[in-house]
Amino acid sequence: xxxxxxxxxxxxxxxxxxxxxxxxxxxxxxxxxxxxxxxxxxxxxxxxxxxxxxxxxxxxxxxxxxxxxxxxxxxxxxxxxxxxxxxxxxxxxxxxxxxxxxxxxxxxxxxxxxxxxxxxxxxxxxxxxxxxxxxxxxxxxxxxxxxxxxxxxxxxxxxxxxxxxxxxxxxxxxxxxxxxxxxxxxxxxxxxxxxxxxxxxxxxxxxxxxxxxxxxxxxxxxxxxxxxxxxxxxxxxxxxxxxxxxxxxxxxxxxxxxxxxxxxxxxxxxxxxxxxxxxxxxxxxxxxxxxxxxxxxx
Numbered sequence: 001x002x003x004x005x006x007x008x009x010x011x012x013x014x015x016x017x018x019x020x021x022x023x024x025x026x027x028x029x030x031x032x033x034x035x036x037x038x039x040x041x042x043x044x045x046x047x048x049x050x051x052x053x054x055x056x057x058x059x060x061x062x063x064x065x066x067x068x069x070x071x072x073x074x075x076x077x078x079x080x081x082x083x084x085x086x087x088x089x090x091x092x093x094x095x096x097x098x099x100x101x102x103x104x105x106x107x108x109x110x111x112x113x114x115x116x117x118x119x120x121x122x123x124x125x126x127x128x129x130x131x132x133x134x135x136x137x138x139x140x141x142x143x144x145x146x147x148x149x150x151x152x153x154x155x156x157x158x159x160x161x162x163x164x165x166x167x168x169x170x171x172x173x174x175x176x177x178x179x180x181x182x183x184x185x186x187x188x189x190x191x192x193x194x195x196x197x198x199x200x201x202x203x204x205x206x207x208x209x210x211x212x213x214x215x216x217x218x219x220x221x222x223x224x225x226x227x228x229x230x231x232x233x234x235x236x237x238x239x240x241x242x243x244x245x246x247x248x249x250x251x252x253x254x255x256x257x258x259x260x261x262x263x264x265x266x267x268x269x270x271x272x273x274x275x276x277x278x279x280x281x282x283x284x285x286x287x288x289x290x291x292x293x294x295x296x297x298x
Contacts, residue, residue, distance in 0.1 A: 004053035007039040007092060012049060014090040020098070023047070033106050033201050037217050043098065047083065051096040059144040060217035061085070061095045067138065068216060071193065074133050076125055078102050078212045104204030104211035107234075115208060116239035122210035123198065123230060124246030131192040131224050138193055141222035148196030149222025152182055152259045159263050162270035170269075170287060175262065178294050182259020185252035187223035195219055198230045224249065228257030229264065232289040233282065240293070251297070262290050 009028050017024040026044035037057040041049040052058045065082045072081050084098040107119065141150030156179075163175045195202075196218025204212040228249075231240050244254070269283035 004036075005039070005092070007041075007051055007053075009041070011090045011092055012041050012051075015086060015092065015096075016043065016049075018089060019086050020084060023098075033108065035201065035215060037215075042101065046101050048080070048099045048101050049086075049096065050099065051092065052094045055094070057217060058094045061097055063139055063144060063219070064097065064216055067219070071130070071133060071216075075129050075213075077122075077210055079216065080214055102204060102212040102214060104206040106201050107203040107205050108200035110205055114205065116235055117242045118208060119203070119205070119210060120230075120235055120239040120243040121246055123203065124243055126210065126213055127195070127198070127224070127227050127247065130195060131227075133193050135191055135193045135221040138191075138221035139219075140191065141194075141220040145196050145218045145220040148218045148226040149191065149194040149220045149224070151186070152256060152263065155263045156183065158267055162266040165270050166266065169284075170266070171291070174291055174294075175266070175287075178255075178258055178262055178290060181294075182256045182262070185256060187225070187253070187256075191221040192224050193219065193221055194224055194227050196226055198227050200230075200234055203230075223253070223256065225253045225256035226260045228254065229261040231257065232261040232293060233265070233286040258290050258294055261286055265290070 009030065012028050013024075016026070016028065023043060026047075027042075028049075029042045031040040031042055031048070037053060037060065038050040039053050040051075043049050052061060064080070065085055068079060068081050072079050080099040080102065082097050082099055086096040086098065088094060107114070139145070141147050147154045159179055160176075163170060163172055163179075195213065195216060197215060198213075202213060202215045203210060204214060228247075231243055231254075235243055265283040265286035269280055269287070272283070273280040
C-alpha cells in the first residue's frame with residue numbers, strides 16, 4: 001500500500017507565500033521525475049523544492065542541510081546545496097527544502113545514443129572522490145538511509161520471501177548462491193561516504209557527460225558496495241568493464257554490490273509484476289545482468 005502524501009501546487013504556492021514571500025511571485029510546477037521519497041517542484045527557473053512524501057523520509061532533510069554544503073566543494077560535479085529550510089504548514093506536516101536548480105537531464109530521460117562507457121567513467125570519478133572524503137563525523141548507515149552502506153543481512157528476510165514468490169521466473173538456487181556470497185563478507189576498511197542511490201534518475205547528463213548528481217537522501221557512511229548497483233541496472237558488458245576498472249575495489253565488494261542490486265530487483269519485481277510492467281521488466285533485466293556477471297566470475 002502506498003501511504004505517501006499527495007502535495008498540490010496550491011499547497012506549495014501557499015507555503016512559499018507564507019514562509020518565503022520574496023519568492024511568492026515565482027511560478028511553481030511539478031517535476032516530471034519527482035522521485036519516490038519526495039514530492040518535487042520547480043520554483044521559478046533557478047530553484048527546486050523537495051518535500052518528503054512520508055514521515056520515514058523526514059530525517060533526510062536535516063541530513064542534507066547539514067552535510068551537502070560540506071561535500072559539494074570536494075566533488076567533481078555539482079550536487080544539490082540547500083538554499084532554505086521550510087517548515088510544516090498548509091496541511092503539510094513536515095520540514096522541506098529549497099535547492100538551486102542544477103543543469104542537465106536525468107540519464108533516465110536520455111535517448112539510447114548516450115555512450116555508457118563515458119557515463120561509467122564519469123560516475124566512477126564521482127564515486128572515487130566521494131568515497132575519499134573524510135567520513136569520520138558523518139552519519140553511520142542506519143534507518144535514516146535504509147541501511148545503504150550497512151549490512152545486507154537487514155534485508156535477508158525480504159530477499160528470501162520475494163525469491164520464493166518468484167519461483168516461476170527466477171532461478172532460486174542461483175539467486176540464493178549470489179545472495180549468500182554477498183552476505184559472506186564485510187567491508188574491512190573505515191566507513192566511507194556513500195550516495196546510496198546511484199540510479200538513472202539521480203544522474204544528470206549534459207553534452208554526453210555526467211553534469212550533476214542529485215538526491216542524497218540515502219547517503220551515509222559505511223560500505224561502498226551499495227553505490228555499485230548502476231553496474232547491473234544500466235551498464236552493459238563493455239561499460240561495466242570500464243566501471244569496474246575505474247574503481248579500486250576488491251572482488252568481495254563487487255559481490256556485495258551484486259547483492260544490493262539483486263535485493264532491489266527482486267523486491268521490485270515481486271511487487272510490480274502484473275501491475276507496472278515497465279518496473280517489472282527493469283527488474284528482470286537487472287536480475288539477468290547480476291546472474292550473468294556472477295556466472296562469468298565463477
